[in-house]
Amino acid sequence: MKIRAAVVREINQLTIEDVTLDPPKDHEVLVRIHAAGVCHSDLHTYRGELRAQPPLVLGHEGAGVVEAVGSAVTRVKAGDRVLVNWVPSCNHCPTCLRGQPNLCERLSSTTLVALLPDGTTRLKTLDGVTLKHYLSAATMAEYAVIDEASAIPIAEDVPFEVGALIGCAIVTGAGAVINTAGAQPGSSAAVIGCGGVGLSAIMGCKLAGCNPIIAVDVFESKLEFARKLGATHTINAREVDAVEALRALTRLGPDYVFDSVGAAGTISQALKAVRPGGTATVMGMHALKSDVPIPAGPLIAQNKRLLGSFFGSAKPHVDLPRLVELYRAGRLPVDDLVTKRYGLDDLPQAFADMEAGAVARGVIVFPD
Ligand SMILES: [Zn+2]
Ligand SMILES: [Zn+2]
Known part of the structure; x- marks a missing residue:
């Protein structure tokens, strides 16, 4: 499918353009993104300062609605509201089994170099350049294909922008x-x-x-x-x-x-x-x-x-739902963190505001 996305083709070159997104494979999920947080890591990546190198689609904080699932997906179904967890741990390597899934041994060769957990990508520019998925997420786009381990269900009363921030800044x-x-x-x-x-x-x-x-x-x-x-x-x-x-x-x-x-x-x-x-x-x-x-x-x-x-030493599938519940109980005022909303095309301005200290947290919102 054709979607609009924030693309970094080369270091320091940001464009908002149409790209193609392939359907989810067996263990993957297609999510329609409703909100994506604007984080310093995205800016560092745009500048080539982190491990993930372009060409790629930016964004790792996000939340939206599951539109389609691969044949082997069991954790979520179409219609579920989810937040994106950018630590899709494998849950069978020794480090995961030791109780440190934030350091999952699979991450360094996949997620941290902007590939999906199976080591591939579903994104291409319209002129055929393969694009990677920043932190296995690539949420600064209308849709994202993510591994089911990256999808954490959230309740109806949790705003998408809140879910997006719980998945990175908050945790x-x-x-x-x-x-x-x-x-x-x-x-x-x-x-x-x-x-x-x-x-x-x-x-x-x-x-x-x-x-x-x-x-x-x-x-x-x-x-x-x-x-x-x-x-x-x-x-x-x-x-x-x-x-x-x-x-x-x-x-x-x-x-x-x-x-x-x-x-x-x-x-x-x-x-x-x-x-x-x-x-x-x-x-x-x-x-x-x-x-x-x-x-x-x-x-x-x-x-x-x-x-x-790293990632708040969190166990994503335990801690992210717990933080969501703390928000719902009024104990974690995540709404107060969102001080400005932008359209996808305004991403350069969102980066500038973040650097100027003008926002607590900016969020990209996508029209319904
Ligand atoms: Zn972040
Ligand atoms: Zn692991």
Whole structure:
């Protein structure tokens, strides 16, 4: 079928164009996309900074309605509302069976290089160039073919844009707090960077009962979002030294620091800021391809822990439905994260707004 999609043919070349999408194979599902989140990973990929290289269709946060299923699909049926899980774990490799499906051994040769789990693609440009599916998802398109492991059913009352964000920003941010760090009620927490993932971590801190919850960013606009979503204090790192300001608020430093940026500077800042014996968790991806210097003194002599967190250390088929239920129970205000909606053609503007700190989270919506 012919669909409209956000295509990156070469690094730094984004076009919204018609492409062809082949029907789903046995274990796959055709989803009509209703909402797709605009995430920093899409921007990094457009710039060629992550493992997935063009030509590809962007988008990995999405939700919509199942239109058709392959002959062997058992988890969903046509008409089901689903969110897209970009960690379609195999559930039979040793890592999956050890209980870490976010690190499934199949991902590195398929999903993370923008192929479907069977190692192929269903997308082509009209002039015949094979396109890959970013994170086995390619949700910045009117329709997507995904593996059934990528489809998580959601209830009627869950808006598509909420489902889309739960599948990436929310699970990455809240999962880092709840699963990776295991933050305890009453513990102090700081979140560096208040984009979609950082704000989700703030929601996670609130859910975990952290106090105080301190947001750190260089944009006043983002600190305002952070206060709305549960931050009890905010620090503008452009105006003051964030590490000193965090110590002033928590005596020795917060029990937990979450770095949603993941750049060399913020990783080092997180490790310095956390109290002796505390835990710094990095879930941002800016420095994904770099070696970064770590202040070894605090790490060793102050017994600090530095943890990486990928996909919120989540088990997708357990944690994503759980986060959906927390949303439905009013405990996870995902709606408040969506501050701007765009048409697919406005994707360049959505990227620009994200970089300018003008949105908590932008979402591409598709007309019914
Ligand atoms: Zn994302
Ligand atoms: Zn696996």
